[in-house]
Amino acid sequence: MLKLPLPNIVLLKKPDKPHKPSHKLMTHGDSERPFVVLIHGLHQKDWIMTPLAKQLQNRGFATHQHNYHSLRERIDQHSKRLNQWLTEHHNPAIAIHLVGHSLGGLVIRDFVARYPHWKIGRCVTLGTPHNGSTTAKYMSTLAAPLVGHSFKNALDGQSAPWPKSISLGVIAGDAPYGLGQLVLNYHNQKVNLSQPQSAHDGTVYVFETQLNEATDHIIMPVSHTGMLINPKVAEQTAYFLDHGYFKRR
Numbered sequence: 001m002l003k004l005p006l007p008n009i010v011l012l013k014k015p016d017k018p019h020k021p022s023h024k025l026m027t028h029g030d031s032e033r034p035f036v037v038l039i040h041g042l043h044q045k046d047w048i049m050t051p052l053a054k055q056l057q058n059r060g061f062a063t064h065q066h067n068y069h070s071l072r073e074r075i076d077q078h079s080k081r082l083n084q085w086l087t088e089h090h091n092p093a094i095a096i097h098l099v100g101h102s103l104g105g106l107v108i109r110d111f112v113a114r115y116p117h118w119k120i121g122r123c124v125t126l127g128t129p130h131n132g133s134t135t136a137k138y139m140s141t142l143a144a145p146l147v148g149h150s151f152k153n154a155l156d157g158q159s160a161p162w163p164k165s166i167s168l169g170v171i172a173g174d175a176p177y178g179l180g181q182l183v184l185n186y187h188n189q190k191v192n193l194s195q196p197q198s199a200h201d202g203t204v205y206v207f208e209t210q211l212n213e214a215t216d217h218i219i220m221p222v223s224h225t226g227m228l229i230n231p232k233v234a235e236q237t238a239y240f241l242d243h244g245y246f247k248r249r
Contacts (some may be wrong), residue, residue, distance in 0.1 A: 003204060015101035034095035034121040035062040036241065037082070041102030041127075042070045042136075042150055048228060049101065055234035061097075061241070064089075070103055071148030075159075076137045079111040084120065095121040097241050102127050102204065103227060106154040122167040124237050127201055129208040130170070132157020135183050162213040169240035170217040171233060172209040177203030177223040201227070218246045 036047040036056055046067035053063040064084065068078045090096070096118060100108045105128025112120055129136070136155035139147045153159065162168060176184070180203035188198045199206040203224035210217060220233060227233045239247040 012181055015172050016023045022055045034097045034241075035064065036097040038063055038065050038109050039082070039100040039104030040065070040067070040070075040156065041096065041100075041104050042147075042155075044070065044101075050238070051229045052099070052234055055231060056099075059234075059238045061238065062203055068107070070150055071145075072159045074149045074152065075107065075154040077116065078107045082111050083115045083118075084108070092117070092119060094186045095119045097121045098123040099237060100125050100128060102129070102224065103131070103154060106130070106159050109162060110154070112166060116163075120166050122169065122232075124169045124171065124240050124242050125209070126171050126227050126233065126237070127173055127204050127209065128170070129155060129157070130159065130211040130214075131208045133208060134187055135180050135203055138175060138183050140185070147246075150159055153202045162211060164213060167240075167244045168211070168213065169237075169244075169246060170211060171236060171246075172204075172207055172217065172219045173201030173222040173224060173227050174199045174208045174219050175221050176200050176202050177225045177227065178225060180224065216240065216245045218248075220247055231235060 038053055040048050046065035051067045053065055056063055066082055072227055086096070098108045098111070098120065100106070100123075105125030108123055108125065109130075112123075133155045136147050136151055140151045147155065178201075180196050181200070184203075184205065187193070196248050197205075197207060201222065206219055211247040218236060220227065220236070222229070222230045222233060236246050
């Protein structure tokens, strides 16, 4: 019997002091610049997005690291919490950029479908399984508590459709590091997957990140968690938020 590894072991050290999100409304030219809401993934908290947030701040973006209970609540409840936060703290006349890691990208998809009244600028997803997660499917069968309420209408591949009116950039990793690779390597052998179909970031297959409605898609040599601290990922994220496409040399 396949023994599942513990999911998404985070290699980053949690800050000694709680991170206080920045939500200073910045100006860009004659209009107020969109600010960036960062949304973490499964088994994580908002502080995991701190390195990426700081790199975006260094590039002139104001940021907010949104927190939610990835296991205890359904995908629609995550969207509701984000809508409530924005209602209380954000001026609806100012555009919002959204950046989500893994499950956080699926929260973005659900949010923009349920609350279309918000002025959304551009969105970027990092290692998000838009087509469903093979790792999560194994977990939901053999260790359901490790997935919780995050599977239905999210990690099962049944997320809300993406609106063509919003630009979406998708970043995938193909550095297969992390305990999740044990599940995917087992699956590769079981179904006889070969390159490039077998490429993954240690948790999510590259092909699982692809979405036809996305504006741009790029593959980078990073792992699922490592992409959150990678300066080149931050650079590509900022570039897409500014230009609507990724930087290619």
